[in-house]
Amino acid sequence: MDALQFLTWVRGPGLDIAVGIFVLGVLWRLIEIYTLGRKPDLAEARHAAGASGWHTVFRRSLPPPGMMKRSPVSYIGGYIFHVGLAIIVFLFAPHILLITNLTGLSWPGLPSQFVDLVTVVTMAAMIVVLVDRINKPAKRFLSTFEDWFTWAVTFLPVLTGWMAVQHLLLPYTLMLAIHILTVEILLIVLPFTKLFHAFTLIGSRWYNGRVNGQRGVPV
Numbered sequence: 001m002d003a004l005q006f007l008t009w010v011r012g013p014g015l016d017i018a019v020g021i022f023v024l025g026v027l028w029r030l031i032e033i034y035t036l037g038r039k040p041d042l043a044e045a046r047h048a049a050g051a052s053g054w055h056t057v058f059r060r061s062l063p064p065p066g067m068m069k070r071s072p073v074s075y076i077g078g079y080i081f082h083v084g085l086a087i088i089v090f091l092f093a094p095h096i097l098l099i100t101n102l103t104g105l106s107w108p109g110l111p112s113q114f115v116d117l118v119t120v121v122t123m124a125a126m127i128v129v130l131v132d133r134i135n136k137p138a139k140r141f142l143s144t145f146e147d148w149f150t151w152a153v154t155f156l157p158v159l160t161g162w163m164a165v166q167h168l169l170l171p172y173t174l175m176l177a178i179h180i181l182t183v184e185i186l187l188i189v190l191p192f193t194k195l196f197h198a199f200t201l202i203g204s205r206w207y208n209g210r211v212n213g214q215r216g217v218p219v
């Protein structure tokens with residue numbers, strides 16, 4: 001198989017398989033989680049300032065007092081690479097084109113030089129959080145295979161996309177095919193690992209805030 005056949009495969013059947021597993025996987029996990037059910041809380045609701053679902057969603061999106069000082073890399077690095085990922089995926093013209101082909105929706109993209117810069121910043125921030133995870137004994141101790149694996153699966157599409165655009169290491173066609181393959185791996189892995197937090201994070205914070213708010217506890 002030459003590079004062009006490889007590219008044709010990842011763009012066609014490969015993408016169909018990956019998107020299929022992604023969509024079914026996301027639906028499966030969401031149904032699994034949201035049909036769990038809980039016994040109704042029959043106690044009379046208590047009221048306390050700052051105790052509700054939305055308060056908790058907001059509160060947990062900001063560092064608790066003192067934590068910014070203790071763990072600046074986690075917060076700043078974490079926010080930077082997530083914003084970077086969102087810009088790359090949703091505001092890079094070739095990616096928007098793909099979304100347009102799939103859904104018919106379209107919106108303007110950012111200049112590619114700017115996305116290039118965002119890509120470099122995103123990779124740097126991801127490397128910084130990885131090094132922090134390795135260097136801090138507590139973080140390293142708490143890390144499992146899944147943590148290293150999901151980091152790598154997130155990093156690879158960014159690296160290979162950038163290398164394709166920069167014409168680094170391999171011919172463009174082959175690097176682009178590898179780029180799309182790494183995106184497909186990400187799509188397949190996302191629903192079944194902690195990367196599913198993209199779909200559950202807001203809901204779980206809201207749920208914890210709501211349950212505790214019912215008891216008058218602002219968490």
Ligand code: HEM
Nearest residue numbers: 088089094098112115116119157158161162164165180183
């Ligand atoms: C199936 C989905 C995707 C397809 C078909 C795709 C396709 C492409 C193409 C064609 C390019 C190169 C455009 C050019 O040569 O100017 C590119 C670049 C890039 N892609 Fe993707 N991509 C996909 C998803 C993603 C995802 C999910 C990420 C990140 C998580 C990503 C990150 C990048 C980056 C960082 C670049 C280089 C941007 C730059 O440095 O200017 N791509 N992609």
Ligand code: HEM
Nearest residue numbers: 078082085129130133147150151154186195197198199201
């Ligand atoms: C709505 C979207 C998302 C939100 C609100 C979000 C939020 C978060 C938060 C709060 C953490 C920190 C968790 C912790 O410290 O234990 C985190 C970590 C992480 N997220 Fe996301 N995320 C989102 C989407 C994504 C997506 C789409 C990806 C990958 C494609 C991703 C990749 C990661 C990775 C790799 C980490 C771990 C970083 C590390 O090693 O420290 N996130 N995310």
